[in-house]
Structure formats: C-alpha cells, structure tokens
Amino acid sequence: MAEPLTKKQILDATEQVLRKFGLEKTSVVDVAKALNVSHGTLYRHFKSKATLKEAVAERWLHEVSVPLASIVDKEGSAIEKVRMWLEKLIHIKQTKASEDPELFAMYNALAEENVESIEKHIKELISQLAEIVEEGVNAGEFQNDNINEKASAIFFATARFHHPALAKEWTSPNIKKEFNVVFDIIKFGIVKNIK
C-alpha cells in the first residue's frame, strides 16, 4: 500500500461504520474492514477502542461549538447576540435530534462515555457566552456583575432547551414559546434600565 493510513481516514471510516451499525454494534474489526486493513493496524494509531471513540466524540462536539463561535463576532447589541447564540445552540441540537434521532442518541451516548470531553466542551460554550456578556457590561448595557457566573446562569437556565438528556421534551408543541418566556425573564434579569 502506497500511502500510510492517517488518523483522519480512520476517524472518517469510524464515523461511517458507527452510522451504519450503531454504537453498540460496531467493533474495531468492522472499522478495519471498512478501511481494508487488519485491526492490528488501528492499534498502531489509537491505543484502544475507547481512545478512538473519544476522538470521534470530540470531533462531533467541535461541530457544535465552531458555528457558535462565529456569533460572538457578529454585529449587534449584547442581548441580541445572547439571543442569537442561544437560538443557534438550540437550533443545532434540536435539528440534529429531530432529523436523525438515532444518530443523535448515539453521539450523545458516545459523548457521555467521555465525561472530560464534555466538560471541556461545556466550558468552551460558557466562555463564548461570557465574551458576549463582557461586551454587554463594557457597553453599559448589562449590569456589572460577575461575568462568568452570569454566563453560566444563562446557559443553565436554558438547559431544558439544549441539554441532550432532555431531548425527549423538545417535541412539545410549546417548546418555542417556552423558550421565549424563559428568555424574556433572562433579558429583564440582566439588561439595565429596561423597564
């Protein structure tokens, strides 16, 4: 074989096989077959099946956080950006969950297996929110409170709409309206001189 196998090739193949067979049914032999290599080869690139799955999970989480980062740099008032950021987060999650529920469930189970990756991911999301909150404080738009606390609170107060463990509840017909009411409370709770 001319070219040596790359990590990216392995991750792509693993994702394909996971999509086809599901989290429970894919073995490293299946992934090796998809790549036409022996399974021993995969162990030269990833030290265990768990490590391989971790790498796939991290790539998946990345696909959530990257598009959100672009909102942080957009134009607009801080409260508008908080709303856009939350709506994008919720849209990404809810779209993935409704368009391909099994795949969504599988990737979340995969992510659950890698608690550290998730914790890092959540921290990254909250620090994106914190950037927006900081802008709001600097512009005199938000009250000058602890920025990180506020960012976490905004994230946690909207957990019902983006936490994968609650995905079952996203099919409620009122979910959009419920978000709007929660967001209004947040807005009145953080913006100065709004009344």
Add this chain to the structure above:
Amino acid sequence: MAEPLTKKQILDATEQVLRKFGLEKTSVVDVAKALNVSHGTLYRHFKSKATLKEAVAERWLHEVSVPLASIVDKEGSAIEKVRMWLEKLIHIKQTKASEDPELFAMYNALAEENVESIEKHIKELISQLAEIVEEGVNAGEFQNDNINEKASAIFFATARFHHPALAKEWTSPNIKKEFNVVFDIIKFGIVKNIK
C-alpha cells in the same frame, strides 16, 4: 383469611419488595409471596403489573407535591415564597438522590414508565407556582404578565436543579451557587422596580 386484602396493603408490600429487589428484579410472584397470597389474587385488585407499578409511582410523586403545597399558603412576599418553593423542591429531589441514589433512580425509572402520571404531576407543580405568581401580581409585586407562562418559565429555567434526568450533575460542588445566580436572574426578571 379473615380480612380481605386492601389496595394499600398491596402498595405497601410492593414498595417494600421494590426496595429489596429493585425495579428490574421484582415479579408479581415476589409481591404475592411478601403478602402470603397467590399471585392470582393480586390480579383481582390490579388489572396488570403495569397498573400496580403506576399506582406505586403516583404515590411517590404525591410525596413530592404535598409538602410543596404547604409553602403556597405560607406568609411572606411572593418572591420569597417562589424562592422557598424552589428550594424545597430542589431539596426534596436532591436529598432523595443523594441519600439513596439507587432507590431514587428506580423510582424515576418507574415514573418514566408512566408518562401520564408525570405530566399530571408537572402540571400540578406548575399550578402551585402559578398560585404564588398570581399573589405577586395581585399585590403589585410582580409585573402583570401571563401568569401561567411565567410560572412555567420559572419551573423550566430551574430544570437543571430538579429534573431527575440531570441528577448526575447535582453532585457538582458549585450547584448551590449556580442556583443562586439563576434565581437572581429570575428575581430581577419578574419583580417590579427592583433596580
């Protein structure tokens, strides 16, 4: 046998057996044994195993909603009562979860099997909150918005702290602080003239 078997006796025995064997391992034969009756007898009182489990689940949910109802009638400002009510809800859940995690997980799985019982329970909780919110509006303490929407929003915005699907996250050392920050946002978001 002198006295005929009552539903309460059966529910008590079922609970005991569930505690001992767990949700997965208890059969109606086990419950019958605990009562020294034949399992056929239980089918004269409950039309199926599912119905019996539903009755146990409803009793469990009742133990959550009853102590909360007493907060609604307490003295104090509406916002104080909202805080007391939320803290009691969270305290009941988190205490049950930490003191006996397996039993808590079992009862939640049991409750999950009975979606209707849960929906009714949530509606009851939200209407308790709505009573407090209504008092706040009538006293001129809260803004005069849609009361039921506000009550739902308060409930959903605090889901992270009381939704059983998120129980794993309650062991975070910052959980109490996180609730306080979320509650402050809610407070500034619903109380009039606070700034």
Add this chain to the structure above:
DNA sequence: CAAATGACAAAAATAAATATTTGTCATTTG
C-alpha cells in the same frame, strides 16, 4: 525500517436451551 499483518489469549458478546413470569380462568374455600 516504518508500516502493516495475523495468530493468539483473555475478556466480552451472542445465541440456544432452559426456567420464570405474566395474565386468565375454571375451581375451591370460608
């Protein structure tokens, strides 16, 4: 000699054989 292979043991998962549980109902008991 870097990269890949494939044979191997231990651990884990699956399938087949066996046993228990659910739910019914004709019969028994007090």
Add this chain to the structure above:
DNA sequence: CAAATGACAAATATTTATTTTTGTCATTTG
C-alpha cells in the same frame, strides 16, 4: 357468593455453551 386459589399457555428472562472482540506482539512486507 365474595374472595382467593392454583393449573395452565404464551411471553419474558436467565443461564450455559459458543462465538466474537479486544488488545498484544513476534513476524512479514515494500
């Protein structure tokens, strides 16, 4: 005759036997 029983078939679950999977490493390949 109201209440409970226990024998029974069909559906579930458990155990045991068998196969697959994971991870290693001495050997092969280009």
